Amino acid sequence: MAHSGQTETAVLVAMLGERAAVNVRLALVADEQQWQLHHGQVTFEDEAPLTERVWRYSTASFLELRLPGPTVAALLRGDEQDIHGLQVVAPGPPTSSASSSRLRGQEEWGRVTTPWPRTEWTINRDSNTPQPGYDLLVGDGPSFLNFDQALSAFLYQRPHDSNAGRSDLWRIVLPQRAGWLSQITIGPDLLTAVVDGEALDGAVLELSGAADSERQSVDGAGTYRFALPNGLAHDSLLMLRHEDQSLDWRSFPALTYGRARDASVLWEQPGPELELLLANGEGKYLECKREVPEGESRKKMLKTIAAFASQDGGTVLIGVRDDLQIVGLPEKPTVDKQELQVVGMIRDSVEPAPPYKSRLIDHDGKKVLVIEVSGGGQMYAYREGQRAEFYVRVGPNTVPARHHEIAAGFRQAPTVTTF
Template sequence: MTSGQTETYVLMEMLTKRAVVNVRLALVAHAQRWRLHHAHVILDEDAPLTERAWRYSTAAFLERRLPGPTVAALLRGDEQDIHDLHVVSPGPPSSAFSYRLHGHEEWGQVITPWPRTEWTVSRDTDTPQPGNSLLVGDGPSFLNFDQALSAFLYRLPHDGRASRSDLWRFVLSQRAGWFKQITIRHDLLTAVVDGEALDGAVLELSWAAGNRTHSVVGTGPYTFELPLGLPPDSLLMLRRNDQWLDWRNFPTPTYGRARDASVVWEQPGPELELLLANGEGQHLECKQQVPEGESRKKMLKTIAAFASQDGGTILIGIRDDLQVVGLPEGENVDTQVMKVVNMIRDNVEPAPPYEPRVIDHDGKKVLVVEVAGGGQMYAYRNGQRSDFYVRVGPNTVPARHHEITAGFRQSPTAPML
């Protein structure tokens, strides 16, 4: 992800030039008017839209296709009448945070097949906040505003990431070229390229000791032979001159992070060997079975630490000496997976980005919990307390004050849909 700042007038010009844009608005009743709490704007003029209007006594949620100049005026701070509601917005901010993401990259609960650029404008700290009362009215009923916001924006149950701290979010798809699917075998990488403007594009696979390229002549599959397997820390890039269109990075170890759904791994056999090659460490911890008691607490603290930093993997079914023993055969595998899922849900806040899956190794089943770095701090809930942890080599230790502070500073104040 690349980031920077964009002057607000640039966004206003983009809006003014568009006949229509898709907008989702979350509004809060305040002083006989409707004050903007969050606006999500899709700048693609052909994006699909389902018009919705949920209205309650204290809040309203609207999804509408609006003229670009109307949205520009609202961003500028001009009051607007939208769906029979008089909407007010704070005055124009000087700049917006900008982010450019590659295809299939999750950020703020949004994933798109193609790359996209997003701009966010933070909400002032003195902005009136919505209450926590029940929402009952012309729309689905909700326990509180945050639940309604999560359902309206994502159609998902509420978690901590749905409590938006940004006033505006703009999304513009970049469909010039992207990776539709990447398949990695032990001796071959196949990238299926799609896009609307691929003229002059080049496909490049680079690593520490060299690189190889393909000229892109249109949509379809392109292959790279891997006689020695995929080199560590490889970068697959779709670019035109010095501008990237899409990319994927394959860090070492090849396995051990929550993975991109567009990347298919077809490497039978060596998966556990790759993970266990260097033993337990910064990004790997092993358990012989689904833990209980103090071992359970240690695993949950480690998951919180992985998510708070740059990710890692828990392997369940591996002895301390790194021998593969597999999950206990006396208990259903799905039941053991659900035990882990439930303990993560009940004890790590907010919900961390992770993927549980079961792999078969020589007839023995191993539960792999791949935790992605979440770009913010995640806490292990210890009774009424929330404790923060980091990973130092193979150890999980309490985070120090400056580490917690730094983690919250880089938390996506803007980056959440």
């Protein structure tokens, strides 16, 4: 299957109809004598254990159940179904096709990562569909201030934020556990891959680059190694395959120090890490701060973080002077408190919550705080009071985004989030 495309809804209905049972999570909204589906998640699992959950309120219900495949197929087709004593119907006429995405293992999609590859189909909700209210939810389940908070807690087990809303009516997930790459470590002269899976007979592990390629037969789950006498070539591809079918893969584009890396791949680079980060100086993907900033310097850092997230990502180093001298964080307050201070700044001033990680690097006894920001595939705003501002990175400078850049950023924002 291609990385993305379209699938006829009738094909999904047939797939569900052939399954004895599937795992389902449903968010329902009361509508006169019926319950309308607000969001449904289906996972094709043959015998996966499931702990049922049922939260019932006067205006909303949330169900996690194992249901017969034909029942879910009928609901997807638009037929009213009796589910756990509730008359449930999907709003509006069924759409003719679903968007499909083929995701590799360890790939984050809307803040969710699974070790194994998966195919996901999404069907968007009609924009004219009535939205749930914002009344208090008190009933046979935890109490919530409103529907959005309940939905976030039910689906994600996390507090509601601006990323938690869903535009999709259905999300259907097919795990693909034949084989996957559970961990990859890249050193100066060796690539090590840990392979796992349920059907690895006849599989091949291939490392290919522009100049050459090497293959190894996979005789089961375990650790496999590729020698790298000249280091890892730029734009290399590691593919776990069975004949002409890809099972899992990782690509390794040319490294740009200062940008966030694939968290599923461990890099064991020669030499001190900070020296590598600073090798090319401040630029499009790297910003340095002497200490946790205040005042206008604080605003500048937060605008830069929003710009990193809106584009291709980048790194902020705190404890490094503008001339790239590593001075480390001051002793007081503690480095942990300084890290929490920065995390709080980002939480309060960048919307939606940007994809980033914070960590500390010890360099010759000096602590440096690293904020690694990933590109989020959409526009992120720096907010001050009621005003939201959008920024981009041009070389080493953070500048206001132009109207067409903002519009393009919102057009490319992903509609698939977490499950």
